[in-house]
Amino acid sequence: xxxxxxxxxxxxxxxxxxxxxxxxxxxxxxxxxxxxxxxxxxxxxxxxxxxxxxxxxxxxxxxxxxxxxxxxxxxxxxxxxxxxxxxxxxxxxxxxxxxxxxxxxxxxxxxxxxxxxxxxxxxxxxxxxxxxxxxxxxxxxxxxxxxxxxxxxxxxxxxxxxxxxxxxxxxxxxxxxxxxxxxxxxxxxxxxxxxxxxxxxxxxxxxxxxxxxxxxxxxxxxxxxxxxxxxxxxxxxxxxxxxxxxxxxxxxxxxxxxxxxxxxxxxxxxxxxxxxxxxxxxxxxxxxxxxxxxxxxxxxxxxxxxxxxxxxxxxxxxxxxxxxxxxxxxxxxxxxxxx
Numbered sequence: 367x368x369x370x371x372x373x374x375x376x377x378x379x380x381x382x383x384x385x386x387x388x389x390x391x392x393x394x395x396x397x398x399x400x401x402x403x404x405x406x407x408x409x410x411x412x413x414x415x416x417x418x419x420x421x422x423x424x425x426x427x428x429x430x431x432x433x434x435x436x437x438x439x440x441x442x443x444x445x446x447x448x449x450x451x452x453x454x455x456x457x458x459x460x461x462x463x464x465x466x467x468x469x470x471x472x473x474x475x476x477x478x479x480x481x482x483x484x485x486x487x488x489x490x491x492x493x494x495x496x497x498x499x500x501x502x503x504x505x506x507x508x509x510x511x512x513x514x515x516x517x518x519x520x521x522x523x524x525x526x527x528x529x530x531x532x533x534x535x536x537x538x539x540x541x542x543x544x545x546x547x548x549x550x551x552x553x554x555x556x557x558x559x560x561x562x563x564x565x566x567x568x569x570x571x572x573x574x575x576x577x578x579x580x581x582x583x584x585x586x587x588x589x590x591x592x593x594x595x596x597x598x599x600x601x602x603x604x605x606x607x608x609x610x611x612x613x614x615x616x617x618x619x620x621x622x623x624x625x626x627x628x629x630x631x632x633x634x635x636x637x638x639x640x641x642x643x644x645x646x647x648x649x650x651x652x653x654x655x656x657x658x659x660x661x662x663x664x665x666x667x668x669x670x671x672x673x674x675x676x677x678x679x680x681x682x683x684x685x686x687x688x689x690x691x692x693x694x695x696x697x698x699x700x701x702x703x704x705x
Contacts, residue, residue: 433601434484435593437496442504445476445484450511452478454543456520456608459530460588460600462489466529466642471501472589473596474508477604480612485597489589496593505534515539522546522560522607528639545607547631548614551624564606567613572606573599 436442449455456477461469472490477483488501511517513536520543521527531538549558549567556566564570578599579585588596618624672678675694679686691697 431481431605432483433598433605435597436484436486437498439499441484442486442499442507445486446507446511448478449476450517454518454520454608454611456483456604456611457527458521458600458604458607459527460485460596461530462587462589466526467533469526469530469533471505471530471534473600474504475600475604477601477608480609481605483601483605483608485600487593487596490591490593490596492590492592494592498593501534505536509536512536513539518542520545520607520611522603522610525635525639525642528636529643532643541632541636543611543615544632544635545610545614547628547635548611548618551628551631552614552617560603560606560610563610568606568609570606570609572602575599 434441434445436445458475459471460473460475462472463469471488473485473487475483475485486504487496487498488504490498505512512531517540519538519540521541522544523546524538524541524544528538528541545560545563546558549556549563556562561572561574564572575588576585578591578595579588591599618628668681671681675690679690681687692699
C-alpha cells in the first residue's frame with residue numbers, strides 16, 4: 367500500500383520523508399503518480415472521491431485499500447447502511463484542536479473492514495474546497511447510531527472523541543474497544559500513538575499530521591487542509607485502528623489477567639470522561655484525613671524496610687537503594703542503566 371510502498375521504495379527514513387514531501391507539495395494525485403506510476407484516484411462522479419491503492423492485509427496477503435470521500439447524501443446513505451449492519455465499526459474524528467474541551471468537529475472517518483474506509487468532511491474551509499454535507503444534518507442522521515449503546519464501536523483514545531462529540535451535542539455510546547488501551551495493557555512501557563503502533567504491529571507507515579499541516583509557526587489547522595488530502599489521512603487512521611484491533615485484541619483475550627485489566631481500563635475511560643466533563647468536587651477534610659493515614663502507613667513501611675536491610679538508608683536514593691538490593695540482598699543484575 368502507500369505505507370508498504372514507502373518502505374519498499376525508500377527504506378531509509380530520509381528518503382521516506384522526501385516522498386512524503388511530494389505528497390505535501392504537489393498533492394495526493396501527483397504524489398501517487400510519483401510513487402506508483404498511477405494517478406490512483408477515481409474522479410468524482412457521484413459525490414465521492416475513491417482512492418484505490420495496493421495494501422497489505424492483516425494476514426499479510428495483498429489486498430486493496432479503498433478509501434472514499436463522502437460528498438453527497440446517496441454515498442452517505444450507503445455508508446450509514448454499512449455501519450448499521452457491521453458488528454464493529456472503527457470511528458475517528460478530525461478536529462480543530464488537541465484540547466478535547468475546545469476541539470470542534472472537522473470530519474468523521476469510518477472503517478468497516480480492513481482496507482475499506484471513508485471520510486465525511488464537514489467543516490473544511492478555504493478556496494477550492496468541494497461542497498461538503500451540512501454538519502448539523504450529518505450529525506442528526508448519525509445520532510441514532512452514535513448514541514446507540516448496542517452499536518459496537520472501536521476507537522483509538524476514545525475519551526478524546528467522546529468529548530469532541532459532546533462538544534457537538536452528541537453523547538457517544540457503544541464504545542466497546544479502544545486500541546490505545548489495548549496497546550497500553552500489552553506494552554505499558556512503550557508509546558501508544560497510532561502512527562508508532564501501526565509501524566510496530568502492522569509494518570505500516572502512515573501519513574503524518576505534520577506532512578499535512580506543517581510544523582511550528584507555519585502549521586495550519588486541519589480544517590484548512592485540502593479535503594482530498596485530509597480524506598486519505600483520516601480514512602487511513604480508521605483503517606489502521608481496525609487492523610490494529612485485529613492484531614492486538616486476540617493477545618488480550620488469550621490472557622485472562624490482561625483481559626480483566628483491559629475491561630477495567632475501558633470502564634475507567636468512561637468514568638474519566640464524565641469526571642473531566644463535569645469537574646470534581648473535593649471534600650477537603652476527608653482528603654486531609656486520607657493524606658494523614660497514608661503518611662502514617664508510609665512511615666511504617668519505611669521502618670520495615672530499614673529492619674529488613676538492618677540499617678537505615680535513603681529510600682529516595684537510587685544509588686543507596688541499588689547497594690541494598692544488589693550488594694546486600696544479592697538480587698541478580700539484569701542490566702545497568704545510568705541511574
